[in-house]
Amino acid sequence: MPISFELPEHVANQIGMTKMLAEQVMRSISRHYDEQEHERPWEYINVIWPFIQQIEKSDLRHSISKNGETASGPKKKRASTGMIRMIHMIEALSWGDAGLYLSTPSSALAGAAVNAVGTADQKERFLTRFTEGNPKWGAMAMTESQAGSDTSNIRTSATLDPDTKEWILNGEKIFVTNGSLAGRESPGIIVVWATLDRSIGRAGMRPFVVESGTPGMTVSKLEEKLGIRASDTATLYFDDCRIPYDNILGSPDVVKPDEQGGKGFKGAMKTFDASRPYVAAGAVGIARAAFEFTRDTLAAQGITIPESAPLHKLSAVQRDLMQMEMDLKAAWLLTIRSAALLDAGKPNNLEASMGKVKAGKAVNDITQKCVELLGPLGYSHEFLVEKWMRDAKINDIFEGTGQINTLIVARRILGYTRKELK
Numbered sequence: 244m245p246i247s248f249e250l251p252e253h254v255a256n257q258i259g260m261t262k263m264l265a266e267q268v269m270r271s272i273s274r275h276y277d278e279q280e281h282e283r284p285w286e287y288i289n290v291i292w293p294f295i296q297q298i299e300k301s302d303l304r305h306s307i308s309k310n311g312e313t314a315s316g317p318k319k320k321r322a323s324t325g326m327i328r329m330i331h332m333i334e335a336l337s338w339g340d341a342g343l344y345l346s347t348p349s350s351a352l353a354g355a356a357v358n359a360v361g362t363a364d365q366k367e368r369f370l371t372r373f374t375e376g377n378p379k380w381g382a383m384a385m386t387e388s389q390a391g392s393d394t395s396n397i398r399t400s401a402t403l404d405p406d407t408k409e410w411i412l413n414g415e416k417i418f419v420t421n422g423s424l425a426g427r428e429s430p431g432i433i434v435v436w437a438t439l440d441r442s443i444g445r446a447g448m449r450p451f452v453v454e455s456g457t458p459g460m461t462v463s464k465l466e467e468k469l470g471i472r473a474s475d476t477a478t479l480y481f482d483d484c485r486i487p488y489d490n491i492l493g494s495p496d497v498v499k500p501d502e503q504g505g506k507g508f509k510g511a512m513k514t515f516d517a518s519r520p521y522v523a524a525g526a527v528g529i530a531r532a533a534f535e536f537t538r539d540t541l542a543a544q545g546i547t548i549p550e551s552a553p554l555h556k557l558s559a560v561q562r563d564l565m566q567m568e569m570d571l572k573a574a575w576l577l578t579i580r581s582a583a584l585l586d587a588g589k590p591n592n593l594e595a596s597m598g599k600v601k602a603g604k605a606v607n608d609i610t611q612k613c614v615e616l617l618g619p620l621g622y623s624h625e626f627l628v629e630k631w632m633r634d635a636k637i638n639d640i641f642e643g644t645g646q647i648n649t650l651i652v653a654r655r656i657l658g659y660t661r662k663e664l665k
């Protein structure tokens with residue numbers, strides 16, 4: 244599929260504003276919130292929220308009218324640039340500070356799940372709140388202590404109370420990004436993956452929307468982390484947490500026993516197809532921050548890359564700089580491709596995993612190399628390079644580790660099933 248790198252004017256303007264915010268607001272508070280892990284960065288949150296609200300509004304309008312599905316109006320179709328805009332914004336915000344970016348009030352991964360598998364009515368019901376009022380957060384809770392990469396192993400259960408027609412959730416979810424912000428501090432939502440029947444594995448999995456403050460859901464722990472320390476990561480505990488019947492995402496019909504085959508996990512995969520380009524873009528943003536700082540610092544010491552020198556005339560440091568730039572650009576191009584496919588309504592499962600693997604590896608390689616090349620300057624707290632190296636690691640862990648996404652790419656390319664290659 245041909246990809247145009249031309250951005251519509253309004254998108255280019257939004258990205259320009261994001262870059263300004265990253266430079267002028269995020270960079271100046273980056274170190275503080277890295278050190279004060281659980282303090283909320285309100286000066287950033289309050290500045291970015293009006294901007295995000297506008298974006299949520301236009302995304303919601305587009306999402307409920309997509310493919311002719313509407314909550315209340317006639318069928319409309321128009322080309323989307325939503326993913327491309329999002330990855331540019333995430334890249335710019337993560338260049339500013341990846342932890343602060345993850346604290347951005349928005350529907351986030353909850354929005355990705357509702358958009359991927361929700362009905363038009365559910366999109367309107369759950370996402371309208373992100374277009375109005377005070378800052379709000381969304382979160383997605385899949386991981387459990389025995390179910391990380393192997394999501395089929397989730398134990399959090401959803402049972403239907405036949406009398407009240409409510410779902411009752413029981414279990415514990417760990418490492419939920421924005422779990423405490425969405426769970427108790429705002430009228431946010433958390434998409435919780437639970438099983439209707441553990442004996443059928445992935446086929447029994449379903450996403451449920453739990454609104455913040457729902458009785459039976461508690462935030463039981465806040466993580467202390469190596470990197471992205473400004474980001475809120477929580478454990479959520481569900482003890483007979485009752486939610487309305489209509490909070491199961493997608494049509495309630497999917498729970499009929501004869502319709503269960505694999506549909507639950509397909510919803511998760513559709514969500515990951517949208518969320519993996521986000522993570523890859525965040526990784527590229529951190530990698531670019533470290534690369535630019537290192538390139539400029541070395542240039543001030545007289546080390547630059549000559550325009551047209553043959554390879555054998557370059558120093559080891561010059562070759563390292565070129566390699567970093569190549570990896571950065573390759574990761575960004577793969578990320579753009581995976582986002583452009585989704586905007587065009589085409590499958591991007593392979594490309595989303597490819598971009599995520601490449602960007603996750605590139606950001607770790609680049610930030611470590613930057614610390615190495617800068618020596619004490621790279622290791623010192625005086626500069627942010629050591630922080631970027633810490634912030635890098637998570638990109639190779641969440642939304643599928645590097646190994647898991649490599650497996651997905653290998654299966655797709657070689658034509659193996661999940662059972663044949665694991």
Ligand SMILES: Cc1cc2nc3c(=O)[nH]c(=O)nc-3n(C[C@H](O)[C@H](O)[C@H](O)COP(=O)(O)OP(=O)(O)OC[C@H]3O[C@@H](n4cnc5c(N)ncnc54)[C@H](O)[C@@H]3O)c2cc1C
Nearest residue numbers: 383384385386391392418419420640641642643644646665
């Ligand atoms: C800061 C942070 C934020 C997070 N945010 C969220 C969130 O918002 N929502 C959410 O649901 N989860 C979240 N997670 C959880 C994250 O998605 C999981 O940690 C991740 O999926 C890996 O699962 P695990 O930790 O159980 O590792 P495991 O699955 O136990 O894996 C351990 C190691 O083994 C490797 N491995 C496992 N299986 C294979 C295989 N078949 N082949 C080769 N290697 C393999 C893995 O790649 C990894 O290196 C977050 C995690 C962190 C640290």
